[in-house]
Amino acid sequence: MNPPQSLVSLVLLDWVWVGLFIGLMVLCGVIFYRLGKRSEADFFLAGRGLPWWLPATSVYATHTATDTPMWITGTIYQWGMRGIWYPFFSAWCAVSPFYSTRIFRRSMAMSQAEWQNLRFSGLGAELLRGWLAGWQTFMNMFVLAWVSAAMGKVCVYLFGWPNWVGVTLFTTVCAVYVLSAGYWGVVMADFQQGLISFAVITLVSLWGIWEAGGPTGIVDRLAELGESWRTNPFHFDAFWGLDGSQFYALDLITLLLMALLGGLGMGNFIDWYPEAQRIQSARTVRDAAYSIWAGGLAAIFRNSFWAASILGFFVLFPRIESSTEYEFGWFWMGFTYLPAGLIGMFFAAIIAIHLSTISTHLNLGALYATRDLYHHYVNPEADEQKLVRVGRINTLLLLIGSFVLGLSMESITAWLIFALWLQAAGIWLPSILQVMWWRFNSWAYLSSWIANLLMSWLVVFVLPALGVLPALPDWVNFWLLAILVSLVYVPVCFLTKPDDMDHLVQYYVAARPAGLWGPVKREAVRRGLVEDDSEYPRRPLLAREWNPREADGWSRHDVIAAVLSSFCYLFVAVGIAGLLLFKVWGAFCLVGAVACGWLMFRVIDPKMKAMSEAFEGTQAGLLADVQRRTRWENHP
Amino acid sequence: MIDEAMGKILGMAMAYGVSVLGLFLAYVNYRKRIVKAERVMTTTAWAVVAVAVLAVAGGVLVVSRLAGAAVETGVGPIELEQPEQVEIEVEAPAPPGSSLADAPPAESTRRQWSWIGIIVPATIFLVATVVTAALHRHFSAQPPGAGG
Numbered sequence: 106m107n108p109p110q111s112l113v114s115l116v117l118l119d120w121v122w123v124g125l126f127i128g129l130m131v132l133c134g135v136i137f138y139r140l141g142k143r144s145e146a147d148f149f150l151a152g153r154g155l156p157w158w159l160p161a162t163s164v165y166a167t168h169t170a171t172d173t174p175m176w177i178t179g180t181i182y183q184w185g186m187r188g189i190w191y192p193f194f195s196a197w198c199a200v201s202p203f204y205s206t207r208i209f210r211r212s213m214a215m216s217q218a219e220w221q222n223l224r225f226s227g228l229g230a231e232l233l234r235g236w237l238a239g240w241q242t243f244m245n246m247f248v249l250a251w252v253s254a255a256m257g258k259v260c261v262y263l264f265g266w267p268n269w270v271g272v273t274l275f276t277t278v279c280a281v282y283v284l285s286a287g288y289w290g291v292v293m294a295d296f297q298q299g300l301i302s303f304a305v306i307t308l309v310s311l312w313g314i315w316e317a318g319g320p321t322g323i324v325d326r327l328a329e330l331g332e333s334w335r336t337n338p339f340h341f342d343a344f345w346g347l348d349g350s351q352f353y354a355l356d357l358i359t360l361l362l363m364a365l366l367g368g369l370g371m372g373n374f375i376d377w378y379p380e381a382q383r384i385q386s387a388r389t390v391r392d393a394a395y396s397i398w399a400g401g402l403a404a405i406f407r408n409s410f411w412a413a414s415i416l417g418f419f420v421l422f423p424r425i426e427s428s429t430e431y432e433f434g435w436f437w438m439g440f441t442y443l444p445a446g447l448i449g450m451f452f453a454a455i456i457a458i459h460l461s462t463i464s465t466h467l468n469l470g471a472l473y474a475t476r477d478l479y480h481h482y483v484n485p486e487a488d489e490q491k492l493v494r495v496g497r498i499n500t501l502l503l504l505i506g507s508f509v510l511g512l513s514m515e516s517i518t519a520w521l522i523f524a525l526w527l528q529a530a531g532i533w534l535p536s537i538l539q540v541m542w543w544r545f546n547s548w549a550y551l552s553s554w555i556a557n558l559l560m561s562w563l564v565v566f567v568l569p570a571l572g573v574l575p576a577l578p579d580w581v582n583f584w585l586l587a588i589l590v591s592l593v594y595v596p597v598c599f600l601t602k603p604d605d606m607d608h609l610v611q612y613y614v615a616a617r618p619a620g621l622w623g624p625v626k627r628e629a630v631r632r633g634l635v636e637d638d639s640e641y642p643r644r645p646l647l648a649r650e651w652n653p654r655e656a657d658g659w660s661r662h663d664v665i666a667a668v669l670s671s672f673c674y675l676f677v678a679v680g681i682a683g684l685l686l687f688k689v690w691g692a693f694c695l696v697g698a699v700a701c702g703w704l705m706f707r708v709i710d711p712k713m714k715a716m717s718e719a720f721e722g723t724q725a726g727l728l729a730d731v732q733r734r735t736r737w738e739n740h741p
Numbered sequence: 742m743i744d745e746a747m748g749k750i751l752g753m754a755m756a757y758g759v760s761v762l763g764l765f766l767a768y769v770n771y772r773k774r775i776v777k778a779e780r781v782m783t784t785t786a787w788a789v790v791a792v793a794v795l796a797v798a799g800g801v802l803v804v805s806r807l808a809g810a811a812v813e814t815g816v817g818p819i820e821l822e823q824p825e826q827v828e829i830e831v832e833a834p835a836p837p838g839s840s841l842a843d844a845p846p847a848e849s850t851r852r853q854w855s856w857i858g859i860i861v862p863a864t865i866f867l868v869a870t871v872v873t874a875a876l877h878r879h880f881s882a883q884p885p886g887a888g889g
Contacts, residue, residue: 122862129866133873140880154883231767231775239763243756293876297869304865424839437841446858450865482766558757567803737774 119449126453134282134290141286148287162299164400166461185335198401200368202394229547238477245470249507305454317417370537409681531557541620549598653719
């Protein structure tokens with residue numbers, strides 16, 4: 106490794122702003138100490154009473170990690186504007202608010218592992234909960250190690266600090282408010298960090314575009330270089346092919362399908378797990394849905410700003426071959442062009458995006474370790490104060506574990522982050538089926554996880570090492586793994602019994618899933634637990650008044666909202682970047698985005714309001730059931 | 742420092758090891774609390790554990806051998822260093838725009854104080870402070886455990 110060289114030196118004014126912003130972020134978390142210690146639900150879900158805009162900024166802040174600007178800079182520099190589709194996986198947040206978010210919020214599960222226990226029954230459900238709880242506890246520690254290691258690299262690059270300083274310093278600062286106030290501290294600091302980072306990302310990107318010659322200057326320079334295709338987000342090398350260095354139409358189709366259909370499932374992407382926590386912390390079903398929708402959209406918005414400014418960086422340095430060098434392009438623009446004072450705020454924003462990710466994973470890992478492993482398995486009778494204490498101990502253990510991993514085993518964390526993405530392929534469809542299809546049982550889902558372990562090793566490591574398989578492009582890897590894993594879980598599903606009908610009815614009444622749930626719905630109607638919604642009159646598309654019972658059911662309004670929302674996301678992704686380069690199509694896309702967003706809101710909001718009001722009446726009873734189940738009191 | 746192949750194996754082994762610990766906890770609790778069994782681990786359960794341990798140990802052995810073989814032969818995705826190429830790149834004159842080192846120093850800009858470097862951060866800082874105080878006041882006044 107090269108000896109560290111300092112790229113930037115801050116002046117006194119910069120350090121003043123860095124110090125003030127860090128102090129404010131920590132203070133913002135710590136002052137919620139009294140609220141965080143009240144109960145397990147306060148320490149991990151802020152009492153389930155937050156308005157939508159708080160978890161929304163937290164969703165955005167969590168989607169933005171220290172390595173995100175480097176990753177997106179790398180993809181845009183390499184692929185041009187079409188690289189914008191790689192981070193478009195966040196678009197699962199376009200569909201999820203109108204399906205899986207609503208179902209998950211209604212289940213009242215504190216974690217995804219707990220949801221498995223509510224959705225499925227018997228030994229299989231318990232095994233799934235134990236498996237996911239262990240996986241999530243450990244994976245959150247790995248993500249912490251990975252993000253801290255990225256911060257270490259940034260500090261080495263920018264200031265020439267020793268690696269361990271960057272790895273440990275800011276993460277330790279963050280632990281102060283996560284330990285004291287739990288999720289209250291996380292979400293309040295995230296709100297502030299989200300706003301600061303959004304403002305600074307916008308400012309630095311605009312500044313970078315200006316310095317690179319402005320929108321027309323960038324486009325002209327790209328034309329001179331013979332690289333005009335870089336401004337086209339739909340530029341494909343061919344419809345399909347097997348060369349990993351090319352970008353095919355099938356790459357885009359796979360990415361869009363993976364993201365948008367993935368919104369129907371739970372657990373398809375690693376982002377689902379932190380967002381599940383935000384969904385449950387929202388005060389109503391409506392707030393939960395809007396928090397995911399707005400947070401995801403803000404991330405797409407941010408990506409477009411980055412994309413336009415990275416094209417500016419490209420015209421300044423069109424021939425950098427080392428990815429480790431061009432990945433720092435966006436950081437370089439900020440630290441090079443901003444004047445004194447703003448550089449300090451820029452560095453404070455980098456720290457903010459680091460802290461928001463760290464705080465989330467510290468609290469989330471502790472949630473799984475406390476709620477699912479300790480509370481459910483080790484000490485079901487523990488009182489609220491004891492659970493908060495254990496939550497803090499688990500937070501501390503995760504922090505220490507992440508330091509050990511981040512400092513000593515960088516190759517492991519690098520591999521695991523890759524493995525996490527890879528595994529999205531094998532469990533992508535099972536994660537959807539478990540939500541949409543009543544017959545998909547716990548053994549099928551568990552077997553898909555285990556099979557995925559084997560298959561992903563075979564496809565990306567063992568078979569290429571043996572020379573049996575060549576290195577395949579991403580879209581082929583995705584579909585190959587999806588098919589191979591399905592060869593295991595489909596037979597397992599049909600060779601094992603369905604879940605217990607009483608349990609399924611209980612889950613259906615609480616969560617009201619849509620899809621292939623006919624037999625369970627008919628049984629619930631027969632028992633008089635839900636009304637038969639097929640007899641309800643057909644509501645107009647822009648209906649303003651909804652009967653709460655009607656709003657509780659599924660209708661074409663939900664489908665239309667999800668479709669409009671997806672188009673809104675697509676138009677924003679393309680439109681913002683296009684407009685920043687003064688492209689006419691960019692303006693048209695933005696108009697389309699606003700129109701789709703407005704229409705979506707008009708179609709779904711009255712229904713959401715009525716549904717949320719109706720659900721609030723039953724929420725306390727459902728929550729008591731969930732608590733009893735965690736304490737093993739009402740198992741069949 | 743752990744090499745790449747061993748790092749992959751160790752990382753996955755640790756991740757799945759902790760998940761299996763969760764499985765074990767779930768199984769033991771289910772047997773104790775739902776089945777009310779006197780013997781927590783049945784013969785079948787022990788057999789499953791034994792098969793799983795053997796399978797994992799065998800898998801790790803095979804993969805570590807493969808990884809070693811891949812590194813020795815240069816087969817597969819683990820690429821060996823190519824010093825000749827590096828030397829050629831170092832000797833060739835780099836075209837403009839091929840490195841961040843080509844950029845003119847911006848220290849003069851950076852050292853200058855400007856109003857924008859005070860007003861913009863101060864505005865954001867003040868707004869953030871006021872919002873934080875308002876949020877704290879609002880939520881502290883709410884009753885505990887609204888949904889918890």
